Amino acid sequence: MENYDNSLWKQASGKNFGAVLITGATSGIGRALAWKFASLGANVILNGRDKAKLDEISGNLTREFGNEVMTLPFDVRDRKAATAAVESIEGKWKNIDVLINNAGLVLGVDKEYEVNPDEWDTMIDTNIKGLLTLTRLVVPEMIKRGHGHIFNIGSIAGDATYPGGSVYCATKAAVKALSDGLRIDLVDTPLRVTNIKPGMVETHFSITRYHGDKDKADAVYAGLKPLTAEDIAETVSFIASAPAHVQIAEVLLMPTNQATGTISYRGK
Ligand code: NDP
Ligand code: 8X3
Secondary structure, three states: OOOOOHHHHHHHHOOOOOEEEEOOOOOHHHHHHHHHHHHOOOEEEEEEOOHHHHHHHHHHHHHHHOOOOEEEEOOOOOHHHHHHHHHOOOHHHHOEEEEEEOOOOOOOOOOOOOOOHHHHHHHHHHHHHHHHHHHHHHHHHHHHHOOOEEEEEOOHHHOOOOOOOHHHHHHHHHHHHHHHHHHHHOOOOOOEEEEEEEOOEOOOHHHHHOOOOHHHHHHHOOOOOOEOHHHHHHHHHHHHOOOOOOOOOEEEEOOOOEOOOOOEOOOO
8 A cells, every 4th residue: 555644745755856847937826836846956947028037036046045047038928939948948957847837817807798809818828828838848858758747727717707707717717628638648658737726826916917906906815814826836846746656637725715716705
């Protein structure tokens, strides 16, 4: 019988990951993932659109943990730039053991028939097509090496649509479908696929949704203790550290006072 005591998980999490490629690493969950995997000794490759921010985070990680960090600035919606960037990776960085498709966003709270088409393009191109682009670029090499774990950052929003979230929720339902599809397509390989589905996490996410209106963003989390980006990073590292025969397919995690995408308790 397999031993599931703490020491096994601790031992596994102490292993040396190869490279870990994280998209959208300049903020929130992506940045917390960068810190977590760097602290575990991984060679982290950080993607984002803001080169200066990536350089700052990379410098901080090297100072804190001594790791060399690779930055890979590009917009995940730009397939040409993504292809050129991934193809430029050399040496130890080429052995990507973990791909974390995290870059994503929500814009607005409009009704489906009123959403600005530019905003639906941005959400669909980032949350769905950006994820597909990175999957297409990284997974074939993982198959060749017989090793790899793909994490897609989905959402509770992909399980049930809520008012004012139609397009965003559709993109996260697509993330679930694409994660399930990839798991099916990889069933005859040692690769693993996990869809992480957080509820409320306090990051820049709601500020982006409300186009910079911090008061509206703060109101989303008022009266309860939301998840932190670090909670998500801990969950991902735990799953990545599981023994090779264990594939955690999906995780739905929420603040204790959230029950569904629309039901939460905020005190009296
Ligand atoms: P943040 O806004 O804090 O971070 C989003 C990150 O994605 C930023 O680094 C952002 O960079 C990056 N990004 C956005 N568009 C692109 C792009 N086209 N190319 C490259 N990078 C891009 O939000 P979160 O950390 O909360 O969001 C991370 C993921 O988690 C998203 O997929 C989101 O949908 C998901 N999620 C978030 C939840 C929450 O409540 N916060 C709950 C469930 C899921 P830039 O600064 O350049 O925009
Ligand atoms: C983020 C969670 O419920 O705010 O995906 O859409 S929610």
